[in-house]
Amino acid sequence: SVIALSxxxxxxxYTLQHSIDVCAVGLMIAKRIFDExxxxxxxxRRVFDKLEHWLAKLGVGLMLHDIGKVAIPADVxxxxxxxxxxxxxxxxxxxxxxxxxxxxxxxxxLVKAVVRSHHERWDGTGYPMGLSGTDIPxxxxxxxxxxxFDAVTSERPYHxxxxxxxxxxxxxxxxxxQFDHEVxxxxxxxxxxxPPGDEIVLADGRSGVVVSCxxxxxxxxLVRIGFDAGGARVEPEEIDLAQREDLLPSSLVAVxxx
Numbered sequence: 001s002v003i004a005l006s007x008x009x010x011x012x013x014y015t016l017q018h019s020i021d022v023c024a025v026g027l028m029i030a031k032r033i034f035d036e037x038x039x040x041x042x043x044x045r046r047v048f049d050k051l052e053h054w055l056a057k058l059g060v061g062l063m064l065h066d067i068g069k070v071a072i073p074a075d076v077x078x079x080x081x082x083x084x085x086x087x088x089x090x091x092x093x094x095x096x097x098x099x100x101x102x103x104x105x106x107x108x109x110l111v112k113a114v115v116r117s118h119h120e121r122w123d124g125t126g127y128p129m130g131l132s133g134t135d136i137p138x139x140x141x142x143x144x145x146x147x148x149f150d151a152v153t154s155e156r157p158y159h160x161x162x163x164x165x166x167x168x169x170x171x172x173x174x175x176x177x178q179f180d181h182e183v184x185x186x187x188x189x190x191x192x193x194x195p196p197g198d199e200i201v202l203a204d205g206r207s208g209v210v211v212s213c214x215x216x217x218x219x220x221x222l223v224r225i226g227f228d229a230g231g232a233r234v235e236p237e238e239i240d241l242a243q244r245e246d247l248l249p250s251s252l253v254a255v256x257x258x
Contacts, residue, residue: 014077014078014154014156015066015069015077017154018066018150018151018154019062019063019064019065019066020063021150021154022062022065022143022146022147022150023059023062023063023146025145025146025149025150025187025191026058026059026062026142026143026145026146027055027058027059027062028190028191029142029145029146029183029186029187029190029191030055030058030139030142031051031055032186032189032190033142033182033183033186034048034051034054034055035051036186037182038051039051039054039138040138044134054110057108057110057111057139058110058114058139058142058143060108060111061108061110061111061112061113061114061115061139061143062114062143062146064098064102064111064114064115065098065114065115065118065143065147066094066098067098067101067102067115068093068094068095068096068097068098068099068100068101068115069091069094069098070101071093071094071097071101072090072091072093072094073090076090076091077091078156078157079157079158080157080158081158082158092119092127092128093128095115095116095117095118095119095127095128096116096128098115098116099112099115099116102115110137110139113137113139113140114137114139114140114143116128116129116140117129117131117136117137117140117143118140118143118144118147119144119147120132120136120140120144121144121177121178121179122136122141122176122177122178122179122180122181123176123177123178126144126178136180141179141180141183142183144178144179144180144183145171145179145180145183145184145187146187148167148170148171148174148178148179149167149168149170149171149187149191150167152166152167152170153166153167163198164191164192164193164194164195164198165193165194165198165200165249165251165252166251168188168191168192168193168251168255169193169251171184171187172184172188172251172255188218188219188255189216189218190218191218192213192218192219192221193218193219193251193252193255194210194213194221194252195210195213196210196211196212196213196221197209197210198210200221200223200249201249202223202225202239202247202248202249203246203247203248203249203250204229204247205228205229205230206225206227206228206229206234206247207225207226207227207231208223208224208225208226208227208236208239209223209224209226210222210223211223211224211238214242217242219248219252219255219256220240220241220242220245220248220252220256221241222238222239222240222241223238223239223240223241224236224237224238225237225238225239
């Protein structure tokens with residue numbers, strides 16, 4: 001695994017950083033799920049045994065989820081425009097290529113499952129195997145959410161980095177189609193759409209900065225308003241969106257209602 005990461009770093013610095021970020025987000029989601037619901041074992045049972053051990057296995061899988069991209073030419077990975085059909089087909093080989101690179105019996109099957117299945121979709125329209133629902137390994141379902149969130153919020157040659165609330169919205173809009181609903185629900189518990197310091201525009205057009213997010217209610221932050229709907233400065237005012245849901249930005253309404 002160490003050699004594989006070295007290869008990844010040499011081939012593509014973005015993919016290495018992306019893997020680190022995906023690992024961080026994925027482990028936050030998984031720890032919350034495991035603590036509250038347990039992990040899902042190979043029989044489909046919820047169990048609470050050796051959770052730190054299984055988190056470590058997941059972490060390796062998350063770090064290596066894109067290892068197959070070492071076989072994809074850099075000019076394809078970093079192409080600024082839309083990939084053509086041939087290039088897209090090549091990129092879609094990276095999950096199986098990654099598994100082939102990790103063929104050693106020393107690599108856990110759980111790690112390989114993340115590498116192979118992180119592009120599967122809950123509705124069965126993903127790749128490489130077209131798995132759906134609970135046929136997708138649990139660890140891979142967690143990886144899928146973390147992978148897309150970081151991809152949206154990272155700068156790439158073909159798109160600028162989106163703000164965190166945009167990535168958050170992408171995950172929630174694809175809840176139940178691309179992603180496992182349970183994983184999305186726990187993503188919402190650990191990743192704030194508007195973290196402290198972020199600018200936010202309320203439903204009435206006024207804007208300000210997020211002061212804090214309640215630990216148990218990340219989608220309803222405390223906001224310090226500084227501008228009216230026309231953009232003029234106003235006397236600072238703090239608004240607790242937990243008390244004023246009518247002012248929630250539209251992207252947060254569905255999250256709060258879930």
